[in-house]
Amino acid sequence: MNNVARSVGSAADKRMKKLFAPAAVVVAAMFAYGLVLIADAPTESTMGLVQKIFYFHVPSWFAMFAAAFTCGIASLFVLIRGRKSADRVALAAAELAVVFGLIGLITGPLWGRKAWGVYWQWDAKLTSALVMWLIFVAYLLLRRYGGAGSEKLSAVVAIFGMANVPFVYWSVNLWRTVHPLTSVVPTLPPVMRGTFWWCVVMFIGLYVLLLAARVRLEKRRAELDALFLAIED
Amino acid sequence: MFLRTVWLVVRKDLLIEIRSREIVYTTLFFAVSCVLVFAFGFVREGRPVEDAAAGILWISIAFAGTLALGRAFERERQSETLRALMLAPVERPALYVGKLLGVLLLLAVVEAIVVPLVALMFQAPIFRHPVLMGALLATGTIGFAAVGTLFAAMLVRARSRDVLLPILLYPITIPVIIGGVRGTAALLQADVDVPMATAWLSMLAFFDVVFITLALWTFEPAMTE
Numbered sequence: 001m002n003n004v005a006r007s008v009g010s011a012a013d014k015r016m017k018k019l020f021a022p023a024a025v026v027v028a029a030m031f032a033y034g035l036v037l038i039a040d041a042p043t044e045s046t047m048g049l050v051q052k053i054f055y056f057h058v059p060s061w062f063a064m065f066a067a068a069f070t071c072g073i074a075s076l077f078v079l080i081r082g083r084k085s086a087d088r089v090a091l092a093a094a095e096l097a098v099v100f101g102l103i104g105l106i107t108g109p110l111w112g113r114k115a116w117g118v119y120w121q122w123d124a125k126l127t128s129a130l131v132m133w134l135i136f137v138a139y140l141l142l143r144r145y146g147g148a149g150s151e152k153l154s155a156v157v158a159i160f161g162m163a164n165v166p167f168v169y170w171s172v173n174l175w176r177t178v179h180p181l182t183s184v185v186p187t188l189p190p191v192m193r194g195t196f197w198w199c200v201v202m203f204i205g206l207y208v209l210l211l212a213a214r215v216r217l218e219k220r221r222a223e224l225d226a227l228f229l230a231i232e233d
Numbered sequence: 234m235f236l237r238t239v240w241l242v243v244r245k246d247l248l249i250e251i252r253s254r255e256i257v258y259t260t261l262f263f264a265v266s267c268v269l270v271f272a273f274g275f276v277r278e279g280r281p282v283e284d285a286a287a288g289i290l291w292i293s294i295a296f297a298g299t300l301a302l303g304r305a306f307e308r309e310r311q312s313e314t315l316r317a318l319m320l321a322p323v324e325r326p327a328l329y330v331g332k333l334l335g336v337l338l339l340l341a342v343v344e345a346i347v348v349p350l351v352a353l354m355f356q357a358p359i360f361r362h363p364v365l366m367g368a369l370l371a372t373g374t375i376g377f378a379a380v381g382t383l384f385a386a387m388l389v390r391a392r393s394r395d396v397l398l399p400i401l402l403y404p405i406t407i408p409v410i411i412g413g414v415r416g417t418a419a420l421l422q423a424d425v426d427v428p429m430a431t432a433w434l435s436m437l438a439f440f441d442v443v444f445i446t447l448a449l450w451t452f453e454p455a456m457t458e
Contacts, residue, residue: 065432079455096405107298131407135404138400138404141397141400142391142397145392145396146393146397147391147393149391150391152454152455153387153455156387156455157384157405159451160405160444162406163406163444163447164408167406167408167436167440168390171407171415175411175415177315213262
């Protein structure tokens with residue numbers, strides 16, 4: 001009982017609590033100024049105003065991949081070391097991967113409709129992003145409906161998902177190849193590039209913030225369960 | 234010792250299957266019904282649409298494979314025999330390999346019927362390049378079953394395992410499906426594209442190596458309670 005109570009107010013926890021509010025303010029300010037930057041950025045010559053979706057679309061995929069990577073690494077720790085804390089990080093990261101992926105999947109077709117005339121193209125990048133997103137949705141479904149002991153299982157799914165990335169990318173690439181190349185970013189005019197990287201940092205910041213909040217919530221939940229069991233004993 | 238354990242597990246599965254023939258009959262019937270159902274979607278005016286045969290073949294294999302995997306492990310669950318296997322003082326990866334070989338043998342029997350059937354019904358020249366075609370089928374099935382066996386084994390203890398197996402398995406095995414379908418289609422089309430088929434074949438072989446290694450490595454930690 002004492003043990004449980006002590007872990008509630010650990011040093012790291014307190015430090016996080018202190019840092020969270022200022023970090024939230026910084027990210028909120030970045031988002032506010034980000035909108036100004038996007039509005040000020042030059043309008044693209046061929047696509048016009050729609051091109052501005054780019055500033056939200058690409059950074060949200062960056063955040064999605066950051067989340068996917070976090071989930072994979074944390075899952076390795078779950079499987080090898082059996083760490084409970086890593087499991088909470090993996091779960092939080094997987095949820096965020098699905099959220100940011102969903103932002104990407106909604107903004108993409110909106111842009112695509114204007115730029116290509118269709119909402120969806122079976123092109124390499126789109127298809128592999130959809131497959132990766134589906135793997136994380138499957139991961140969450142397993143966590144939700146797998147019952148007790150699904151943590152290790154989902155860790156294996158996340159690791160297999162990571163190992164699958166090159167295969168998905170290579171196979172889909174050979175199958176189809178309309179989406180702009182990854183080399184689009186360095187060729188952007190300087191003003192657009194600045195706005196773009198600002199948006200990337202702002203999305204990654206939002207991701208880190210949400211991850212921290214979500215991990216903390218999961219930790220609190222585990223502590224509450226432990227306390228509940230301690231009282232029952 | 235490792236090979237002996239593998240053999241014992243395979244023999245056990247085969248003995249049960251030979252006595253009841255449950256999985257092989259049900260899976261085979263299911264695969265044939267799949268082919269039939271798809272035929273309604275992809276045959277226009279008596280002729281199958283282009284590349285339909287390859288797609289129908291691989292989707293039938295994937296669906297039938299999921300069914301076989303589910304049944305093979307449901308059998309292990311009923312009397313907690315999987316737990317008994319895990320308690321045995323043998324190497325855990327050997328159990329995985331044994332179960333994988335059992336599933337592969339089953340799928341080989343199913344494919345031995347379904348592949349000629351697809352060739353027959355969709356006028357597909359499947360036996361034009363028998364070696365390449367066989368290699369594509371073998372590597373594709375191994376890749377699918379390697380991931381499937383691990384997931385099905387892990388799901389034995391989970392709730393709603395029947396639904397979760399295809400949900401987890403299909404997104405992960407998408408490269409296998411693309412590779413199998415495109416590789417087979419390259420061999421079936423009017424002007425055969427052998428370099429394309431070999432490119433897909435090498436991707437499938439690489440997939441098999443990576444995922445069997447990963448499965449052997451994760452089987453033990455994943456199955457320990």
